[in-house]
Amino acid sequence: GGSHVRSTLKGAESGIAAMAACYQRFDPASYLKYNYTPPRADFERKDSIVPWKLACLHRAFTEGDVSGELLVDIGSGPTLYQVLSGCEVFNKVILTDFLEINRQELRRWLRDEGGYNLDWTPYMEYVCKLEGRRYAWSEKAAKLRKVVKDVLPIDVHCPQPMAPDALPSGGADCLVSSFCLESVSPDLAAFNRALGHIGSLLRPGGHLLLIGALDESYYLGGPGVKIPVVPLNEAQVCASLKERGYTLMRLEVYTLPQDMRVGVDDVTGVFFVKAKKV
Numbered sequence: 607g608g609s610h611v612r613s614t615l616k617g618a619e620s621g622i623a624a625m626a627a628c629y630q631r632f633d634p635a636s637y638l639k640y641n642y643t644p645p646r647a648d649f650e651r652k653d654s655i656v657p658w659k660l661a662c663l664h665r666a667f668t669e670g671d672v673s674g675e676l677l678v679d680i681g682s683g684p685t686l687y688q689v690l691s692g693c694e695v696f697n698k699v700i701l702t703d704f705l706e707i708n709r710q711e712l713r714r715w716l717r718d719e720g721g722y723n724l725d726w727t728p729y730m731e732y733v734c735k736l737e738g739r740r741y742a743w744s745e746k747a748a749k750l751r752k753v754v755k756d757v758l759p760i761d762v763h764c765p766q767p768m769a770p771d772a773l774p775s776g777g778a779d780c781l782v783s784s785f786c787l788e789s790v791s792p793d794l795a796a797f798n799r800a801l802g803h804i805g806s807l808l809r810p811g812g813h814l815l816l817i818g819a820l821d822e823s824y825y826l827g828g829p830g831v832k833i834p835v836v837p838l839n840e841a842q843v844c845a846s847l848k849e850r851g852y853t854l855m856r857l858e859v860y861t862l863p864q865d866m867r868v869g870v871d872d873v874t875g876v877f878f879v880k881a882k883k884v
């Protein structure tokens with residue numbers, strides 16, 4: 607009856623409010639150091655996580671079935687690597703995040719203002735190498751600065767995650783989202799709802815490229831800032847996608863070698879999904 611539903615929704619709201627409170631302590635500089643420097647971002651190592659992610663994204667964006675005008679990155683955080691390949695395929699890219707501090711970090715790089723917390727050059731060089739264009743990282747930087755049109759607020763727990771006029775009426779042609787949904791959802795039900803909410807931003811027939819953590823229960827969003835994560839397994843990810851109206855086209859899983867487990871989280875694996883909205 608009604609009272610049960612009210613208490614359930616109330617529970618969800620308190621879990622989401624608690625999560626938002628955690629994120630007030632998120633520190634972009636620490637987060638970048640924990641996850642986007644060696645060993646997790648070591649371009650000399652074939653088994654490093656970031657090169658694996660960049661290769662998955664490069665392949666997904668360049669195998670011919672992904673096209674259109676507008677690519678939106680959901681929950682960009684303070685990172686740009688998610689759209690280094692996509693910026694060659696779409697002529698408009700919009701980055702999004704819940705925190706102004708992360709949006710500022712991205713804008714600082716996009717406006718070439720200096721004072722960055724991470725050097726993205728090795729990332730751009732690696733993607734250029736994947737594209738068969740050697741030593742063109744400055745062209746990649748220029749392309750990114752030209753194609754990224756905005757950095758906007760988002761809340762994936764809202765049925766309408768972005769402002770009503772943020773996107774063209776048809777929605778985005780493609781979404782990419784990396785390590786966001788499972789890290790902002792108090793439980794699996796919230797993860798499922800959030801997946802549905804972002805789906806409303808995507809046109810039918812559009813693609814979703816989703817990267818996420820497997821079996822993660824927490825990560826450090828800064829020194830001593832322990833942020834809870836809903837632990838997911840592959841079956842749950844596939845079931846959520848199906849339930850929210852996506853057709854799964856590819857699922858790839860990366861298992862972290864021991865020395866990639868550096869104490870900043872308890873992730874055992876990373877999934878890469880390429881899916882299509884029915």
Ligand SMILES: Nc1ncnc2c1ncn2[C@@H]1O[C@@H](CSCCNC[C@@H]2Cc3ccc([N+](=O)[O-])cc3CN2)[C@@H](O)[C@H]1O
Nearest residue numbers: 641646655681683704705760761762785786789790825871
């Ligand atoms: N309600 C919301 N809606 C949208 N975005 C929101 C909301 N709340 C917070 N956000 C926004 O979403 C956040 C995205 S960063 C979340 C970090 N994800 C977990 C972390 C990442 C990571 C990276 C690399 C590797 N690896 O193995 O190489 C493992 C892992 C696992 N640990 C953050 O930007 C926040 O600002």
